[in-house]
Amino acid sequence: xxxxxxxxxxxHPEAAYPNRRWIVPLAAxxxxxxxxxxxxxxxxxxxxxxxxDFSKTALSLAYGGSVFVGGLLALPVGRYADKHGVRxxxxxxxxxxxxxLVAFSMSNQSWQIVAAWWLLIGPAQAMIYYEPAYVAIxxxxxxxxxxxxxxxxxxxxxxxxxxxxxxAARLVAFVGWRPAVLILAxxxxxxxxxxxxxxxxxxxxxxxxxxxxxxxxxxxAGLLKDRRFLLYTLALMLILLATQGIIAHRVARFEEVGFSxxxxxxxxxxxxxLSLPGRWIAPRLADRFGATRVxxxxxxxVAFSVTLMVNGTASWQMVGHFFLFGLAFGxxxxxxxxxxxxxxxxxxYGRIMGTQWTAVVLVAASGPVLVGxxxxxxxxxxxxxxxLSGLYLAAAMTIMLSGRDRARPDKS
Numbered sequence: 001x002x003x004x005x006x007x008x009x010x011x012h013p014e015a016a017y018p019n020r021r022w023i024v025p026l027a028a029x030x031x032x033x034x035x036x037x038x039x040x041x042x043x044x045x046x047x048x049x050x051x052x053d054f055s056k057t058a059l060s061l062a063y064g065g066s067v068f069v070g071g072l073l074a075l076p077v078g079r080y081a082d083k084h085g086v087r088x089x090x091x092x093x094x095x096x097x098x099x100x101l102v103a104f105s106m107s108n109q110s111w112q113i114v115a116a117w118w119l120l121i122g123p124a125q126a127m128i129y130y131e132p133a134y135v136a137i138x139x140x141x142x143x144x145x146x147x148x149x150x151x152x153x154x155x156x157x158x159x160x161x162x163x164x165x166x167x168a169a170r171l172v173a174f175v176g177w178r179p180a181v182l183i184l185a186x187x188x189x190x191x192x193x194x195x196x197x198x199x200x201x202x203x204x205x206x207x208x209x210x211x212x213x214x215x216x217x218x219x220x221a222g223l224l225k226d227r228r229f230l231l232y233t234l235a236l237m238l239i240l241l242a243t244q245g246i247i248a249h250r251v252a253r254f255e256e257v258g259f260s261x262x263x264x265x266x267x268x269x270x271x272x273x274l275s276l277p278g279r280w281i282a283p284r285l286a287d288r289f290g291a292t293r294v295x296x297x298x299x300x301x302v303a304f305s306v307t308l309m310v311n312g313t314a315s316w317q318m319v320g321h322f323f324l325f326g327l328a329f330g331x332x333x334x335x336x337x338x339x340x341x342x343x344x345x346x347x348x349y350g351r352i353m354g355t356q357w358t359a360v361v362l363v364a365a366s367g368p369v370l371v372g373x374x375x376x377x378x379x380x381x382x383x384x385x386x387x388l389s390g391l392y393l394a395a396a397m398t399i400m401l402s403g404r405d406r407a408r409p410d411k412s
Contacts, residue, residue: 022140023149025199026133027156029090029192033097033128034157035164036184037066037121043168049177050104050113058110062117064365069122070129071361077126078135078354082347085139086132087200093127094192096120101185105178128192130157131357134337135350140201146341147287154279154334161272220355228343231402232292233356236336237363238395239299242388243329244367246306250321253381257313267322274323275330282331283338291338292403296396298335301328303392309385339403 044050045059081089100120107113133153141149164184171180223229254264278298286294305324308317344352374384 020141020145020149022136022195022199022201023152024156025191025195026086026090026136027153029094029128029195030130030133030153030157031160031163032188032191033093033124034160035167036101036188037097037125039161039164040168040181040184043165043172044104044177044181046172049172049180054107054110054113058113062114064368065114066117066122066125067361068365069118070125071358071365073123073126074131074357074361075351075354077132078350078352078357081132081135081139081350085201086136087196087202089127089132090192090200091196093124093132094189094196097124097128097192098185098189100124101181101188105181105185128188130154130334130337131353133157134341134353136200137337138341138345138349143345147283147338150334150337151280151283154283154330155276158272158276158279158330162269165269220351223352223355228402228405229352229356231398231405232339233359235299235395235398235402236333236356236360238391238398239332240360240364241367241370242306242391242395243333244364245371245384245388246309246325246367249368249371249375249381249384250309253309253385254312254318256381259318264318267319271322271326271329274326278327278329278331279334282335286335286338290403291335291342292399295332295335295339296399296403298328298332299392299396299399302332303389303396306385306389306392310382310389312381312385 041059041063045056045063050059077089097120100116103116103120104113107116130153134150137146137149137153168180168184171183174180175183251264251268282294282298301324305321305328308321308324312318312321340353340356341349371381371384371388374387375381378384
C-alpha cells in the first residue's frame with residue numbers, strides 16, 4: 001500500500017475518518033468470536049464435552065456445515081457492509097452466534113445441533129470473523145494507518161486460541177459442557193453487542209483512502225476477467241485448503257509417529273503464541289516492501305515447516321514444524337487485507353472481498369477430507385504432508401505472479 005503512486009498523491013485529512021477507539025473493541029469481538037466458535041469447538045467435540053453425547057460424525061457435520069454456510073454468506077455480508085458499514089453486521093452476528101450456542105447447549109438430538117450450527121452459528125461466522133473487520137479498516141482507517149490497524153486487529157484476534165482453549169476446557173471441567181457453552185454464549189453477546197452499540201461508528205465511513213482510480217467500482221464480471229484477481233484468489237484457495245488439512249490432522253500425524261498427545265498439544269499451543277509477533281510485524285513489512293512479496297516469502301516458510309511433517313519422527317522435526325509454522329502462519333492470511341485493499345479499496349470493496357472469500361472457503365472446505373482419504377489409502381500422513389507442502393509452494397509462486405500482473409480489471 002505504501003508504495004502505491006496513488007497513495008502518495010492523495011492524502012485525506014484525519015477529520016474525514018472516525019477516531020481509533022473502535023479498533024480494540026472490534027478486535028476483541030473477532031477474538032471472542034473465533035474463541036467461542038472455532039477454538040471452542042475443539043473442546044466441545046471432546047469426550048469430556050458434547051462428544052460424550054453426540055457422535056463425532058454429527059459434530060463434524062455440524063461444524064463443517066457452519067463453515068460452508070459462513071462462506072456462502074460472505075458475499076451478501078460484504079455487499080451490505082459496502083452500503084451500510086459493519087456496525088449492524090457485528091451486532092447481528094453476536095446475537096446469532098450467541099443464540100446458536102444456546103441452542104447447541106440445549107440440543108438432545110443430532111439434527112438439533114446441526115440446525116444450531118448451520119442456521120445460526122454459520123451465519124454468525126460471516127459477521128464476526130475477520131471479513132467485516134477488513135471492510136471496517138478500508139472504510140474507517142486512513143490509508144497511512146491501515147498497516148498498523150490491521151496489525152492491531154490481527155494481533156488481538158490471534159489471542160483467541162491461547163485464551164479460549166484453556167478457558168473452555170476449564171469451564172467444561174468445572175460446570176459441565178452445557179453450562180460452559182451458555183457462559184461463552186453470554187460472553188459473545190456481551191462483547192459483540194457492546195462493540196456494536198457503543199464502539200463502532202454509525203457512519204459507513206470513507207473507503208477511498210488508497211484507491212486506484214481504475215479499480216474503484218469493479219463488477220463481478222470484471223473480476224472474472226482480471227488475471228491478477230484470479231491468480232491471487234487461486235493462491236488463497238491453495239493456502240486455505242492446505243491449512244484446513246494441516247490443522248485438522250497435524251496432532252494425529254505426530255501422535256501417529258510416537259509423540260504423546262500432551263507433548264503435541266503443548267507445542268500446538270506454543271505455535272499459537274509464536275504467531276503473535278508475525279501478526280504485528282508482517283503488515284509493517286508489507287507496507288514497506290510490498291504485500292505480495294512479503295506474503296509469498298511467508299508462504300515459503302510455511303511450506304518448509306510442513307515438509308518437516310513428511311517424516312516427522314525426530315523431535316527436532318516436530319518442534320521445528322510448530323516453531324516455524326507458528327512464526328509464519330499468523331501473518332499469512334491477514335496480509336490478504338493489505339493486498340486487496342491496495343488493489344480494490346473503494347465502494348465495492350466488501351463485495352469483492354466477499355466474492356473472493358466465498359470461492360476460497362468453498363474449495364478449502366475439502367482440505368480435511370482430502371488429507372483423511374490420503375491417510376487411509378496410503379497408511380500414513382507422509383504423502384498428504386508432501387502434497388500440502390507443495391500446495392504452499394505453488395501458492396507462493398502464484399502470489400508473486402499476481403503481484404507482477406499490472407493489468408487493470410474491467411469495470412463493465
